[in-house]
Amino acid sequence: MAAEELKTGPLEYRTQEGQMGIMGFWIFLGAEVVLFATLFATYAVLYGRTADAPVPGELFEPGIVLIMTFLLLTSSFTCGLAIHEMRRGSVKGLTIWMSITLALGLGFLGFEIYEFVHYAHLGATMQSSAFWSAFFTLAGTHGLHVTLGIGWAILLLIQIRKRGLTNVTSRKFFIISLYWHFLDVIWIFIFTSVYLIGMVL
Amino acid sequence: MHITDILVTGEPIIYGAMVSMVLVGIALLFLLTYFKKWGWLWREWLTTVDHKKIGVMYILSALLMLFRGGVDAMMMRVQLAFPDLGFLNSQHYNEIFTTHGTIMIIFMAMPFLIGLMNIIVPLQIGARDFAFPYLNALSFWSFFFGMALFNISFVIGGAPDAGWTSYTPLSGAAMSPGPGQNFYLMGLQLSGIGTLATGINLMVTILKMRAPGMKLFHMPIFTWSTLVTSFIIVFAFPILTVALALLTLDRIFGSQFFTLTGEGMPMMWANLFWMWGHPEVYIVILPAFGIFSEVIATFAKKRLFGYNVMVWSMIVIALLSFLVWVHHFFTMGAGAFVNSIFSISTMLIAVPTGVKIFNWLATLYKSKIEFTVPMMWSLAFIPSFILGGVTGVMLGMAAADYQFHNSYFLIAHFHYVLIAGTVFACFAGLTFWYPKMFGHKMNERIGKWAFWLFFFGFHVCFFPQYFLGLDGMPRRLFITNVAEWLPLNVISTVGAFGMGLGFMVFVYNVYYSFRYSERETTGDSWNGNGRTLEWATTTPVPYYNFATVPYVDEIDPYLRMKEEGKTTYEESELKPIHMPSYTAQPILFMALLGLASFGLVFEWMYVAIFGLIGGVIMMIVRSFDYDDGYYVPVDEIKRTEKKARGL
Ligand code: HEM
Ligand SMILES: [Cu+2]
Numbered sequence: 001m002a003a004e005e006l007k008t009g010p011l012e013y014r015t016q017e018g019q020m021g022i023m024g025f026w027i028f029l030g031a032e033v034v035l036f037a038t039l040f041a042t043y044a045v046l047y048g049r050t051a052d053a054p055v056p057g058e059l060f061e062p063g064i065v066l067i068m069t070f071l072l073l074t075s076s077f078t079c080g081l082a083i084h085e086m087r088r089g090s091v092k093g094l095t096i097w098m099s100i101t102l103a104l105g106l107g108f109l110g111f112e113i114y115e116f117v118h119y120a121h122l123g124a125t126m127q128s129s130a131f132w133s134a135f136f137t138l139a140g141t142h143g144l145h146v147t148l149g150i151g152w153a154i155l156l157l158i159q160i161r162k163r164g165l166t167n168v169t170s171r172k173f174f175i176i177s178l179y180w181h182f183l184d185v186i187w188i189f190i191f192t193s194v195y196l197i198g199m200v201l
Numbered sequence: 202m203h204i205t206d207i208l209v210t211g212e213p214i215i216y217g218a219m220v221s222m223v224l225v226g227i228a229l230l231f232l233l234t235y236f237k238k239w240g241w242l243w244r245e246w247l248t249t250v251d252h253k254k255i256g257v258m259y260i261l262s263a264l265l266m267l268f269r270g271g272v273d274a275m276m277m278r279v280q281l282a283f284p285d286l287g288f289l290n291s292q293h294y295n296e297i298f299t300t301h302g303t304i305m306i307i308f309m310a311m312p313f314l315i316g317l318m319n320i321i322v323p324l325q326i327g328a329r330d331f332a333f334p335y336l337n338a339l340s341f342w343s344f345f346f347g348m349a350l351f352n353i354s355f356v357i358g359g360a361p362d363a364g365w366t367s368y369t370p371l372s373g374a375a376m377s378p379g380p381g382q383n384f385y386l387m388g389l390q391l392s393g394i395g396t397l398a399t400g401i402n403l404m405v406t407i408l409k410m411r412a413p414g415m416k417l418f419h420m421p422i423f424t425w426s427t428l429v430t431s432f433i434i435v436f437a438f439p440i441l442t443v444a445l446a447l448l449t450l451d452r453i454f455g456s457q458f459f460t461l462t463g464e465g466m467p468m469m470w471a472n473l474f475w476m477w478g479h480p481e482v483y484i485v486i487l488p489a490f491g492i493f494s495e496v497i498a499t500f501a502k503k504r505l506f507g508y509n510v511m512v513w514s515m516i517v518i519a520l521l522s523f524l525v526w527v528h529h530f531f532t533m534g535a536g537a538f539v540n541s542i543f544s545i546s547t548m549l550i551a552v553p554t555g556v557k558i559f560n561w562l563a564t565l566y567k568s569k570i571e572f573t574v575p576m577m578w579s580l581a582f583i584p585s586f587i588l589g590g591v592t593g594v595m596l597g598m599a600a601a602d603y604q605f606h607n608s609y610f611l612i613a614h615f616h617y618v619l620i621a622g623t624v625f626a627c628f629a630g631l632t633f634w635y636p637k638m639f640g641h642k643m644n645e646r647i648g649k650w651a652f653w654l655f656f657f658g659f660h661v662c663f664f665p666q667y668f669l670g671l672d673g674m675p676r677r678l679f680i681t682n683v684a685e686w687l688p689l690n691v692i693s694t695v696g697a698f699g700m701g702l703g704f705m706v707f708v709y710n711v712y713y714s715f716r717y718s719e720r721e722t723t724g725d726s727w728n729g730n731g732r733t734l735e736w737a738t739t740t741p742v743p744y745y746n747f748a749t750v751p752y753v754d755e756i757d758p759y760l761r762m763k764e765e766g767k768t769t770y771e772e773s774e775l776k777p778i779h780m781p782s783y784t785a786q787p788i789l790f791m792a793l794l795g796l797a798s799f800g801l802v803f804e805w806m807y808v809a810i811f812g813l814i815g816g817v818i819m820m821i822v823r824s825f826d827y828d829d830g831y832y833v834p835v836d837e838i839k840r841t842e843k844k845a846r847g848l
Contacts, residue, residue, distance in 0.1 A: 016409065017829075020332045024405045027435055031397060035439035038476075042447065042458070042469065049464035051457075126456045130465040133456035137447065155824045168827065 005167070010087055012171035025175045029182050036186050039141060040193065043134040051129035056198035059119055065195045068111045069187065072146075075104035076184040083177045086170055091160055094173065098153060101180065105150050112143050135194065142190060145183050152176060207358050207380075207803070212293060214276075219356050248783045250334035251744055252319045255341045257638060259316025260631065262345060266309040267624075267704065269352065273301035275701055278662075282694035284682040294679035295362035299385070300355065302365030306485065307389060308348045310619065313627045314488040315344075315399055318427045321634055322403065324735035324742065325421045327412030327750040330781060332405040335823075338787035340395035340402065346795030347392025350802070354384035358803065361385035364677065366478070367448070369459035369470040374452040380802045383452060387798035390445045391791075393438055400434030403427055412734065415753040421733040422498075422511055426491025429515045430484050433522060437480035444473035453804055468533060475526035483522040486618065487515055489626030490557060493579045496629050497561055498757075499730050500576040501568035507560040508756055514553035521550045531599045532606050540599035547597035554590055558583065573727065574648035578629035581656050582621055589617025592667065607677075610670025616663045628655075628707065636726035640741040641718035643710050651706040658699025665689040665696075722847070725763075732757040737769050739845035748838050749774045770842045777832040786826070790819035 006014040013019055050056075079101045085093025116136065119125070126136045153176055160169050209215055233239055246254060276297055280289045289297065319337070323330060331337045354360045358380035363372035372382050407428045411420070420428075448470065450456040457463030459470045498505040505511060527535060527543035561583060570576065592614040596605050605611055628651075636642045669689050674681060681690060721740040725731040737759045738746060748770040751762060762768070797812025842848070 020405050020409050023409060024333060024401050027401045027404055031401070031435050031439045034436050035443055038440050038443040038473065042443070042473075045469055046458070046464075046466060049466070051462075051464045126450070126454060127463075128457075129463040130457045130460075133447075133450065133458050133463075133465075137450065137456070137458075152824070155821060159825065163827075168829075 010170070010174075011165060011167050012174045015167050018167050018171045021171050022175060022178075025178060029178065032182065036138075036141070036189075039134075039138045040189065043138050043194065046130040046134040049130040050132065053124050053128035053132055054122060056131070056135070057201070059122055059124055060195055060199045062195075062199065064111055064115055065191065068108050068115075069191050071104045071108040071111070072184055072187050075101045075108070076181055078104065079177050079180045083174060086165065086173055089165060091165055094165075095157060095160065098157060098173070102150050102153055105146055105180075109143060109146055109150070112139070112146075116140075138194065139190060142183065142186055145179075145186075149176065149179055149183060152179075209356055209359055214293075215355060222356070243785075244783070247788050248785045250330070250338045250781050250783055250787075252323050252331050252334065252337060253638070253742060253744075255337055256316045256319030256321075258341060259312045259319060259344070262348060263309050263313035263316060263627070264708070266304050266312070266348065266352075268708075270301050270304040270309055271701060271704060273297045273304070275697060277301065278694040278697040280679060281681050282687075282691045284680055289679060291679050292362065295364075295677070296355065296360035296381075298677055299361050299364050299367075300351075303351065303361075303385065303389070305619070306365065306481070307392060308344075308351065310485040310623045310627070311396065312344055312348075313631075314430075314485060314623070315396070317492070317627070317630045317634065318403060318423075318488065320638060321630075321735055322424050322427050323406065323410070324637070324738060324746060325424045325733050326407060326410060326415060327734050327747055327753065328406060328410040329746045329778065331402050332410060333402050334781040335784065335787065336398050336402050338784070339790065340399040342787045342791035343395030343398070343794070344392040346791050346798075347388045347390075347395070350391060350795060350798055351384055351388030354381060354388075358384065366474055367470075368474075369448065369451075369467040370461050372448065372470075373460055373467075374455075375460065375462075380804075383449070383802040383804075386445050386449045386452070387802050390442065390449070391794060391798050393441055393445070395791075396434060397438045397442070400431040400438065404431040404435065407431070412750050412753045415758075418509065418512070419753055419756055419758070421756075422494040422505060422508065423488070423491035425512050426487045426494075426515060429519045430487045433480045433484050433487070433519050436523070437477045437484070440473060441477035441481075444470065444477065447473075449801070453801065468530075471530050471533065472526070475529045476523075478529065479526045480519075480522045482615075482618070483518060485623045487518065489582075489623045490515065492626040492630040492633070493561065493582055495733070496575045496579045496633050497564050499633075499727060499732060500571045500573055500579075501565050502571070502730060503564055503568050504732075504757060505560070506563035506566075507556075510556060511560055514556045517553045518550060521546060521553075525550065528597055528599075528602070531602045537599075544597055544599040548594055551590060551594050551597075558587065571728075571730070573632075574643065574645055574652060575629040575633035577649065577652050578625045578632070581652070582625045582629075585617060585621030585625070585660070588664075589614055589621055593618065605670060607675055608670035609666040609674045609676060612676050613663045613666035613670060616666075620659055620663070628652075633727075634735070635714075636721050636740055637724075637735060637738070637742060639715075640721050641714055642721070642726060643714045644718060647706060647710040647713055651703050651710060653703075654706060655700050655703030658696045658701070658703055661696025661699060662693050663696070665693045669693070725759075729763070731759055733759055734769075737762060739769075739842070741845075743838075743841050743845060745778045745780055745833055745838070748778075748842050768846075770846065772839070775835045775838055777834055778838065779830055779832055781830040782828055784826075784828070786819060786823060790816060790823075793819060 004016070011018075012022065078097050082094050082097035082101060085097055124132045126133055156169070156172050156176060159172070163169050233242060246258065249255060276289060277294065280286075280294060319331075361367070361372075361381040361384055363377055363382060363385075367382065367385055370376055372385075407420070407424060447456070447458045451458050451460060451465075457465040459465050459467050461467065494505055494511060525543055525547045527539060528547045531540050531543070592610070596602050596611060596614055632643050632648060666689075669686055672685055674683070674686050723729075724739045725736045726740060731737070734751070734753070737751065751758065751767060751769060755761065793812050793815035795812070797809045797816060800806065800808025800810075800812055
């Protein structure tokens with residue numbers, strides 16, 4: 001709990017509290033990697049165990065998944081721009097780019113929900129077979145993370161309007177940017193090892 | 202399940218438990234009201250973020266759980282010694298071995314050790330609190346409500362009965378309908394969140410908040426063991442989180458991960474469970490190693506032999522602990538190749554473990570040992586644990602394990618490592634650091650009684666079980682009236698009651714010492730033998746721990762400080778100290794999540810959703826909370842320190 005404050009460097013790293021918060025979040029992301037790795041492993045083990053339900057090759061469509069990927073990857077880029085603006089000390093730039101990020105994230109979610117509902121209509125649900133349980137859980141966990149991230153970022157946008165850029169608010173934004181990029185990385189793995197492989201095999 | 206038939210009925214023992222729980226509850230409410238202690242309880246404890254107080258609450262809960270788990274154990278032992286008595290029926294027996302195992306590992310061993318870490322680690326590294334005090338309180342309450350949820354299962358709704366390993370398909374919805382198994386899932390999930398958070402918290406605390414000058418390889422060995430344990434927690438617990446979540450989805454939402462229908466894969470549970478489960482057993486043994494190392498160095502009055510090797514062996518053990526999980530199901534039929542690989546990795550763990558044993562012995566070699574109670578627990582640990590380790594290696598031989606697996610031989614193995622390792626360490630550590638926590642020592646004479654009773658009871662109880670196992674007695678069996686097994690079972694039960702007695706004497710000692718022990722006047726309680734920074738603080742420890750944090754550039758820094766007459770109070774260097782404020786958020790937050798979990802247990806979705814929304818609101822409240830603590834003024838520090846140091 002040192003209260004000394006550095007005079008230079010990014011705001012979020014100036015206090016020990018800020019540094020510890022960021023380090024703690026990195027470790028948390030390490031735990032998240034294990035969490036998703038377990039889900040991926042589960043998915044791999046249950047791959048092909050579709051029972052009477054449709055097989056993934058019948059349902060997965062490249063179009064919609066490509067749009068989702070495009071939305072999420074772009075949102076990661078705009079999130080990076082938001083942090084860049086934050087480092088330049090521009091609340092306005094941060095707010096704008098972050099809002100765009102969220103809009104893209106919402107778009108991604110919208111398509112994901114549509115996709116899930118669509119599959120359900122075609123007879124593939126959480127309950128229909130081990131494979132589909134694993135699929136919905138893996139993709140759904142990622143989607144849930146995106147949802148939480150959106151809600152969280154909205155709270156931060158409210159805070160930055162009230163408080164401006166301080167050690168604390170910039171730490172919070174920096175951390176959520178780490179989170180957002182992390183979700184992007186996870187999505188790349190889902191895109192390749194779930195959708196691409198699912199469409200080919 | 203309907204709200205009117207959730208009470209468990211028809212078992213006299215359970216009625217007895219209900220009545221005594223209600224009576225104890227009423228007595229507590231009465232005492233708190235009579236002595237007007239509600240405000241004190243709320244302000245000083247329930248809303249605290251002080252790591253020392255949180256640690257005390259952890260330890261108290263763990264002792265309570267040791268009692269509950271112990272009662273379960275006694276009941277099983279009575280049944281096994283007198284199988285014809287019909288004391289327990291098979292269902293009740295299943296429930297009891299399930300709750301016994303789960304409680305002892307998740308709600309006794311881990312919280313006990315985490316409690317000791319809470320209190321001691323910041324003191325050992327010269328920190329004033331955890332990196333994230335709020336999160337620390339959150340962790341405690343998540344454990345607490347998880348524990349409460351799991352423990353009420355036997356009176357409300359029915360206890361889980363599929364073993365602490367909860368293997369599918371037995372634990373799935375088809376074969377275990379009703380709330381019992383859900384209690385297991387939700388109780389563990391809730392407390393698991395807290396454990397993960399504690400792991401992160403301790404890691405950041407240790408990496409970022411050490412005294413100036415203190416390098417990693419200057420850290421006390423208990424702090425090292427905590428750091429390594431935190432790594433295991435961070436990388437193992439998410440696996441449990443996922444496993445529990447998948448089984449919850451199966452049971453409540455009809456997915457097909459571990460089912461026999463829909464091409465589910467029941468054996469995947471065993472894999473996931475033990476990918477967490479084996480690291481878990483090292484989560485509860487590494488801190489124990491740390492405690493023994495501290496105690497042995499202190500009372501052998503020597504620097505720990507081979508400090509560096511001790512650290513590296515822990516790191517190697519931690520890495521290997523992730524690579525051996527299959528040894529828990531060699532008999533599942535993975536084939537000779539896979540079994541051989543895991544057999545070898547399993548036996549490899551014995552190497553760094555053996556290294557540690559020799560280092561303890563070398564520390565003791567030619568030293569002037571002082572036989573205090575913590576030292577006696579530590580000395581008893583060494584030979585006892587060796588028996589557990591050697592039989593572990595026997596189990597690790599895949600071919601031989603076809604004979605030992607799921608027999609009493611296995612039961613004896615893990616009780617030899619868990620009791621002689623973890624439980625002895627908890628007693629050693631608690632007695633050792635007791636004066637730091639409460640300002641007086643535990644009575645040594647009564648402590649020795651407790652030790653000898655527990656020590657002999659332990660060996661009498663579990664040594665025969667190796668032979669019962671070799672004679673073919675399987676675990677988790679409630680009718681054991683085979684003539685050859687009976688004598689050893691009776692002996693074992695006698696030993697179990699010896700341990701029970703030892704525990705009771707230990708608890709009595711808490712009361713006795715509170716009444717009669719001399720109050721401590723110095724911070725260096727064990728005849729001035731303290732070596733590390735926790736002994737440099739005054740007793741009782743001020744809430745900010747260190748008025749001034751000393752510069753540290755060696756192992757056992759307090760020895761030199763004593764020589765040079767330095768303390769943790771250098772008047773010229775005083776500055777205001779920044780401290781976090783107490784808050785009611787953690788307890789409320791976790792109470793709401795506890796409610797949500799309770800709703801899920803009974804599949805009352807409205808309750809679950811209500812609790813979850815409450816939890817989200819608490820997160821929002823936290824996000825908007827910009828309270829960043831307060832400063833302790835220099836005057837107040839001076840006053841506190843002068844009083845504590847008798848200046
Ligand atoms: C030299 C080190 C060790 C070796 C080689 C070893 C080996 C084994 C093996 C092979 C098994 C499975 C046997 C079977 O199911 O047939 C086992 C079970 C077990 N071990 Fe160890 N072990 C060691 C140390 C420990 C330690 C330090 C602990 C905990 C503090 C521990 C706790 C357990 C538990 C709880 C089980 C049984 C769990 C169950 O099936 O319910 N072991 N051990
Ligand atoms: Cu193991």
